[in-house]
Amino acid sequence: MAGPTVAAIAAPQPAFQKNLNVHLICPDCREVPPNLVENFSEGDMVCGSCGLVLGDRIVDTRSEWRTFANDDQGNDDPSRVGEAINPLLSGSQLDTMISYGAPGSSIGRDLNRTQNKAIHDKKDTALQAAYAKISQMCERYSLPKMVQDVAKEIYKIVEDHRKLKGKSQESIEAAAIFVACRQAGVARTFKEICMLTSVPKKEIGRVFKIIESIFQQNGTSIVAAVATEKEYQAVATNAEDLMSRFCSHLGLTSQVASGAQHLARRAAKEGILAGRSPLSIAAAAIYMAAGLFGEPRSANKISERTGVSDGTIKTSYKFLWDAREKLVDLQWIESKKASMTGLPKV
Ligand SMILES: [Zn+2]
Structure with missing residues (x-):
């Protein structure tokens, strides 16, 4: 990392x-x-x-009882120690617990229940709910476990700072996931994270700015002091990272994905599309490669999946079209895998 x-x-x-x-x-x-x-x-x-x-x-640190796999004994855990401390929750969690008591005796159970009610930490309950939400959001988007854990850590730090009072839970969670993606080097655009929630993009952006300021106070910027979202995308995501994911969302074969990556790489070398966002480069390259390899997708459809407007896709594609002789690998044409006639017309 x-x-x-x-x-x-x-x-x-x-x-x-x-x-x-x-x-x-x-x-x-x-x-x-x-x-x-x-x-x-x-x-x-x-x-x-x-x-x-x-x-x-x-x-002797071994347990003094023997356990058998098929012998559950009605959830009766003879262990006399609790779980390890969870650093993501507040408090030390080293309180005394009243045990369930012998089976059949209701006193132990009642005491246990009463104690649970009395000591249950409200802050921990709120934190646990937030962590569950973060896990859920990350899983919905198939983000790696590492992003989940980092997002939770960020959430905890932010929560301790109390600077985000009044902001909605969801926006803080989404912003934490966004920062975690950057830290873990997982390519996700701001738009994609926003699609996870119903919170407006602007709100998440605002929360993100506050999180950034909290980190800066601690003497570190999240990623080398990048301020705007556009700069942020340019630093952290490049077109090739995004390509394979978008292609699979569009039901395109891996041939198209690697073709699109090749086109984007060549375009970068030739200086075509310089200054455009990685997102629109990726979308335009996919638009070109899909047609080239005989699996055409409309600009509209690609726009739906990538979040780039079809106008932008077409404008960017125009530059690729003008340079098509330089970009398309002759081997593709010779091996009859691809055909120039399939290219979308400008
Ligand atoms: Zn010895």
Whole structure:
């Protein structure tokens, strides 16, 4: 991942810390890594190579019961420790829990229920709801797990800052996902993230600006101080990244996708379409390649899937059309995979 990680931004760096890692090796053999044998029945830690006893009274950390896969015992978990702390929730979560009690006794169950009601942290409930929503949104868009986790971390940081009071939950969640995509190097456009929610684009943009300012206060910009959405797209997404996804949305074969990528690459080399957004370059190249390989799609249809207006697609395509002799690979024509006659007319 490029740039600083989220965790580094959140916590101020401690000045100095003692190294608390304890390395135990046998003083006779001096093997690294040491060949240690834990003898639980005797409570000894023994060097496996020479037999020297390195520690007595060691703690047996194994569970004191045996579990059988088919024996669920009615959700009766004999473990006496709770889950690991979830850093995404507030509070230490190390409270005392009243257990369910012996089966058949209602007192234990009632106490357990009462305690649950009493200690349930309102803030945690809200956070958990937000995290569930983020997961749901990410899954709906098949975003990788890493984006999900980063988005949740960003949400937590933003939430702690209390600068976004009055903004809708959904817009904050969407903006967090947008930032997470950038940090994880996953190519998604602003428009695509906006389509996940019913929140207006402007609102998400506003929230995004505030999130950016929070990160800047901490001495880091999200991605090298890019301010506007247009600049942002140019930095983080390039046309080739977007292409294969758009092609599969349009039901085009991988041949068309790689053809479109080739066209975009050549166009960039020749300086055609310089200064246009990666999104419109991708759309125009797909428009061209689809016709070229005999799987034509109308500009309207491509516009629907990419969010680029069909006017923009046609204008950009005009430049590609003018340079078609330079862009189209002769091998495609010779192998009869593609034909110039299939190209959409200008
Ligand atoms: Zn030894």
